Amino acid sequence: MVANKIIMDLYDGNNAFELIKEVITPALERIGSKWADGDIALSQEYMASRISEDIVDSILPPESSTRRDVPVIGLTTLGDEHMLGKRILSAFLKASGFKILDYGDMKAELVARNIKNDGVDVIIVSVLMLNLVSEVRELRSVFDREGIDTKILVGGAPFLFDHDLWKEVGADSMASDAMESFEQINSLMGIVQ
Amino acid sequence: MNNDEMLPMERVLTSLSFKEADRVPFFLLLTTQGAREFNVSVREYFSRPEMLAQAQIRMQQRYGHDCLYSFYYASLEMEAWGGESIFFDDAPPNAGKPVISELEEICSLEAPDVYESERLGDVLRSTELLKEAAGEDIPIIGVVISPFSLPSMQMGLGSYFDLIYEEPALFEELMVINEEFSVQWANAQIEAGATAICYFDPVSSTTIIPPELYRKTGFKVARRSISRINAPVATHMASGRCMPLIDDLAETGTVAICTSALEDLEEVKSASKGRMAVLGNLNGIEMRRWSTKDVEHNVRNAIEKAAEGGGYILSDNHGEIPSQVSRDVLMTLSESVKKWGNYPIRLA
Numbered sequence A: 001m002v003a004n005k006i007i008m009d010l011y012d013g014n015n016a017f018e019l020i021k022e023v024i025t026p027a028l029e030r031i032g033s034k035w036a037d038g039d040i041a042l043s044q045e046y047m048a049s050r051i052s053e054d055i056v057d058s059i060l061p062p063e064s065s066t067r068r069d070v071p072v073i074g075l076t077t078l079g080d081e082h083m084l085g086k087r088i089l090s091a092f093l094k095a096s097g098f099k100i101l102d103y104g105d106m107k108a109e110l111v112a113r114n115i116k117n118d119g120v121d122v123i124i125v126s127v128l129m130l131n132l133v134s135e136v137r138e139l140r141s142v143f144d145r146e147g148i149d150t151k152i153l154v155g156g157a158p159f160l161f162d163h164d165l166w167k168e169v170g171a172d173s174m175a176s177d178a179m180e181s182f183e184q185i186n187s188l189m190g191i192v193q
Numbered sequence B: 001m002n003n004d005e006m007l008p009m010e011r012v013l014t015s016l017s018f019k020e021a022d023r024v025p026f027f028l029l030l031t032t033q034g035a036r037e038f039n040v041s042v043r044e045y046f047s048r049p050e051m052l053a054q055a056q057i058r059m060q061q062r063y064g065h066d067c068l069y070s071f072y073y074a075s076l077e078m079e080a081w082g083g084e085s086i087f088f089d090d091a092p093p094n095a096g097k098p099v100i101s102e103l104e105e106i107c108s109l110e111a112p113d114v115y116e117s118e119r120l121g122d123v124l125r126s127t128e129l130l131k132e133a134a135g136e137d138i139p140i141i142g143v144v145i146s147p148f149s150l151p152s153m154q155m156g157l158g159s160y161f162d163l164i165y166e167e168p169a170l171f172e173e174l175m176v177i178n179e180e181f182s183v184q185w186a187n188a189q190i191e192a193g194a195t196a197i198c199y200f201d202p203v204s205s206t207t208i209i210p211p212e213l214y215r216k217t218g219f220k221v222a223r224r225s226i227s228r229i230n231a232p233v234a235t236h237m238a239s240g241r242c243m244p245l246i247d248d249l250a251e252t253g254t255v256a257i258c259t260s261a262l263e264d265l266e267e268v269k270s271a272s273k274g275r276m277a278v279l280g281n282l283n284g285i286e287m288r289r290w291s292t293k294d295v296e297h298n299v300r301n302a303i304e305k306a307a308e309g310g311g312y313i314l315s316d317n318h319g320e321i322p323s324q325v326s327r328d329v330l331m332t333l334s335e336s337v338k339k340w341g342n343y344p345i346r347l348a
Helices: A002-010 A016-036 A042-059 A084-095 A108-118 A130-146 A157-161 A178-188 B008-016 B033-037 B049-063 B076-080 B103-108 B118-134 B157-166 B168-192 B211-216 B218-226 B243-250 B265-272 B292-306 B327-340
Strands: A068-076 A098-102 A122-126 A151-155 B140-145 B196-200 B233-236 B256-258 B277-282 B312-316
Touching: A002 A016, A002 A042, A016 A042, A016 A084, A016 A178, A042 A084, A042 B157, A068 A084, A068 A108, A084 A098, A084 A122, A084 A178, A084 B157, A108 A130, A122 A130, A122 A178, A130 A151, A130 A157, A151 A178, B008 B312, B033 B049, B049 B118, B049 B327, B076 B118, B103 B157, B103 B168, B118 B140, B118 B168, B140 B168, B157 B168, B168 B196, B168 B218, B196 B218, B211 B218, B211 B243, B218 B243, B233 B277, B243 B265, B265 B277, B265 B292, B277 B292, B292 B312, B292 B327
Parallel strands: A068 A098, A068 A122, A122 A151, B140 B196, B196 B233, B233 B256, B256 B277, B277 B312
Antiparallel strands: none
16 A cells, blocks of 8 residues: 555654654644545545554554553543544544543443543543534533543534534534644643644 | 415425425424424334324424425334334434444345335335325425445444445445335335435535545446436435535436535535525524524525525425424524515515
8 A cells, every 4th residue: 555655665663753743644634624624525534544543553553652642532422323433533643643542432421430540631522413412511510520620622513513512512622623633632731733 | 375375395396397486495304303292202203103294294284394204214224124223312313233244244135125124114104194194285205315325324434435445346236235225115105105205315425425436436326226216306415515516416317406504505506507406504403502583594595595596495404403403493494484485585
């Protein structure tokens, strides 16, 4: 595969992060921005993220101690069984060198318990079903009740069709696409790129 | 009703012929809202075909929109394939576990016979009851999930992308099987009384796959399938974008296309002119919190952009108005169409 060959030709055994920063992330940024503008389709974003994840896994294994674990990022769909958005997002972030804690489709109470134990800084919630956006509100209320200060970042179709919905459900921010989630994580954590 | 007022059927057919009717026709595509009519759970509502027909008739009489909608929910088709649906209190059911877990299973997959499925039989029963009530006065809109979009439930969208990109021969095999099912299902609904079929094809939208891939896949499937459906077909992308595909869609044999709230209605109408009517494109998600002023503004705006010359049916952009949208909003929507949508259009 062409993308794999380009990276492997440049890989010297010690420059994984350099390649991620200078080649893979900019490519994903361009793909993300094209998706946000409606210039490419979900299937293309999916294939790009899958290919990138495979390449990065080969130069930076998922269990590598050199993976970026700050900030600590969690992912969930809060009961929504539509996993594709989460899968793309997970691949994007892994391809950017992050470790990701994937909580699947757990309900709010259980997600909150895991977040507390794992010291998660940002929990990303990917939701497709409109009725399940109320689970974000539930998550916020558990956070408030238990004094959890993890930031809630949301994404998914309902938020794309109603740009104020993230505020309505008590999220800290929303991202329109996988790449924007990367920018939002940095913004929520006050990280300057 | 005054003497000049058309019946919904005449109004819709006039508009589909690119002529101005007495007013802009509008479709309120209500599904789970019907459960509220009888104060029952969504699960119970969809298990009672007579209740569903009564709810459709009751809602049409209240809001005065121009269709009856015999659609239950998308994953009902999966139940015919041996899958299951997951029910919620306040939303349409979702498809449960995929019926295709390994790509090789496609080789031995067989389409179910529509007439042997109890659940599809319920839809046919509702359709018959609607037909008894509406006769030729109100169009009854049946729904099929397109053979091309069905695999998003049969196997999950990620696996389906893998199939399309990496296993073209197996993909073609699956399309042959699905086409038999979808065409039989559409024609069974027409036989039961459906006036037209809404061909739900969200995977074909440019939101989901690129146009060049559509031309090699979903387009061919649509052209083959629609030519075998014995009634007019409207193509619906369920909130997905369609603008870059207008010329292709016009070649599929569809009589109408529903555009996304993310697209410019005027642009889609202009590109489709004389070839396909346009439906859309009110934003059902935002509609939950629309004020009376918002409803009026959005209805007026849609009419201003697309009503002139006919060829337009006002509706939401998803093919389903969420249950969270209030009766007041729907009533205001109806009043707004009747206020601003009379031909000739005068919005000043």
